[in-house]
Amino acid sequence: MSHEPISRFRRLRGRSVVAIRRGVANPVSRRIPLSLLRRWHRLRRRLWPRRYTDADPLALREIDPCRINRSLLEAAPGRPQWGRVVGGAWEQAWEPFDDRRVPRGLEQRFLADIPWAETALYDAYVDQLKRFGNAWEYTSIDDFERRCREIERLYRSIERDGYREQAELRDCGATLGARADEINVDIGHNGTIYWRTYGQHRLAIAKLLDLEAVPVVVQRRHREWQRVRDRVRDGGLTAVDAAYREHPDLYDLVGVGAE
Numbered sequence: 001m002s003h004e005p006i007s008r009f010r011r012l013r014g015r016s017v018v019a020i021r022r023g024v025a026n027p028v029s030r031r032i033p034l035s036l037l038r039r040w041h042r043l044r045r046r047l048w049p050r051r052y053t054d055a056d057p058l059a060l061r062e063i064d065p066c067r068i069n070r071s072l073l074e075a076a077p078g079r080p081q082w083g084r085v086v087g088g089a090w091e092q093a094w095e096p097f098d099d100r101r102v103p104r105g106l107e108q109r110f111l112a113d114i115p116w117a118e119t120a121l122y123d124a125y126v127d128q129l130k131r132f133g134n135a136w137e138y139t140s141i142d143d144f145e146r147r148c149r150e151i152e153r154l155y156r157s158i159e160r161d162g163y164r165e166q167a168e169l170r171d172c173g174a175t176l177g178a179r180a181d182e183i184n185v186d187i188g189h190n191g192t193i194y195w196r197t198y199g200q201h202r203l204a205i206a207k208l209l210d211l212e213a214v215p216v217v218v219q220r221r222h223r224e225w226q227r228v229r230d231r232v233r234d235g236g237l238t239a240v241d242a243a244y245r246e247h248p249d250l251y252d253l254v255g256v257g258a259e
Contacts, residue, residue, distance in 0.1 A: 012133070013132075013133040015133065015134070015139050029175065029176045029177035029180065030175050030176075030177035030178070031175065031177075032175055032176040032177070033174065033175060033176075034058050034174045034175065034176065034179060035174075037057070037058060037082075037176060038056065038057070038058065041057045041082075041083045044083075045083075050085065050223075051084065051085055052083050052084065052085060053083050053084075053085050053221055053226055053229065054226075054229060054230070054233060055083070055218070055221075055229065055249070055252065056252070057082040057083025057218075058082055058083075058176075058179050058217060059217070059218075059252065060165065060179075060182065060215040060216070060217065061215070061216055061217075061218060061248045061249060061251065062213040062214070062215055062216075062248060062251075063185070063193065063213060063214060063215075063216050063248045064212060064213055064248075065203055065206040065207045065211055065213070065214050066207065067193050067248075068097060068183075068185060068193050068194070068195050068203060068216075069096060069097055069098070070094045070095070070096065070097060070192060070193075070194045070195070071094060071095055071096070071097040071100055071194060071195045072090075072091070072093065072094050072186060072194045072195070072196060073093040073094055073095055074090060074093055076196075076197055080180065080184075080219060081219045081220045082217065082218075082219050083219075084219070084220045084221070085220075085221050085222075085223050085226045086220055086221075086222065086223065087222065087223035087224070090220075090222075091186070091188040091189065091192070091194065091222060094194060097195050097203070097204075098204075098207070100124075100200070101120040101121065101123055101124035101127075102120075102121060102124050102200050102201060102204055103200075103203075103204035103207070104119075104120040104121075105119035105120040105121025105122070105123075105124060106119075106121065106151070106155075106201065106204045106205060106208060107204075107208060108120060108121075109121070109148075110155060110208055111208065116144070116145070116148040117144075121148070121151075122144065125138075125141075125144050125147065126141070129141065135147070136201075151201060154201065154202070154205065155205050155208075155209075158202070158205055158206070158209060158211075159209055162211075163202070163206060163211055163213075163214050163215075165178070165182065165215055166178040166179070166181045166182055167179070179217060180198065180217075181198055181199070182198065182199060182215055182216060182217050183195070183198060183199030183202060183203050183214060183215070183216040183217070184196040184197045184198045184199070184216065184217050184218075184219050185216045185217070185218055185219065186218070186219055186220040186221070186222075187218055187220070187221045187222060187225050187249055188222050188225065189222040189223075189224035189225055190224070190225070191225055191228070191244055191247050191249070196219050196220070197219075199216075202214070218249060221249075225249075228244060228250075229249070229250065229253065232244075232250055232253045232254065233253050236254075237250075237254060
């Protein structure tokens with residue numbers, strides 16, 4: 001596997017980020033209860049009702065992975081946007097999720113049996129190292145094979161036992177740490193669901209295994225979509241919104257609860 005050398009600065013930066021994440025951020029997040037964050041969201045909604053949704057910002061919604069066909073191209077914001085309502089044209093820059101290098105790499109490996117080092121996943125791994133100094137918690141090219149073995153175990157586990165929530169896997173209950181690491185999505189003006197961040201490998205595996213549903217957390221909703229929620233919440237499903245009857249972001253309003 002040939003590759004361009006990664007700068008010493010990037011390597012040190014990547015190791016520092018991983019160390020802080022493992023030693024500080026992750027342990028702290030596993031102690032923050034979702035109830036606290038939900039109270040904080042309700043306060044912000046009372047103060048700025050147009051900026052925050054009526055929905056539970058950290059609820060898990062069961063979504064057919066085949067509905068998540070698009071991935072946003074914009075840079076991820078510095079802070080999570082769970083529960084935010086944002087207007088504008090932010091959803092216009094997107095690419096097909098399946099065209100991303102991680103989903104392509106997993107398809108190449110599991111469906112075409114191409115060696116890991118020759119898949120698009122290797123290119124994605126090297127790019128992550130060059131940009132951030134770490135790639136999915138690993139900080140060296142030499143760790144690529146370990147990462148691949150980890151993905152293979154994940155694939156076999158989901159294939160054998162089904163898809164499980166992060167709280168169950170980590171045995172840490174309803175905390176921010178578990179919920180934040182679920183697949184995170186955004187919802188556009190007409191209800192289109194975009195992959196946002198986290199869980200990229202899991203989503204790709206769910207698609208390959210043709211799973212019926214995976215749990216996701218909605219970070220951001222477009223203002224136009226929030227208006228749909230408002231109408232359904234206040235008046236039920238009218239003829240105007242009948243096309244959205246089966247939309248998973250409306251389940252909590254039409255009788256199908258979110259967790």
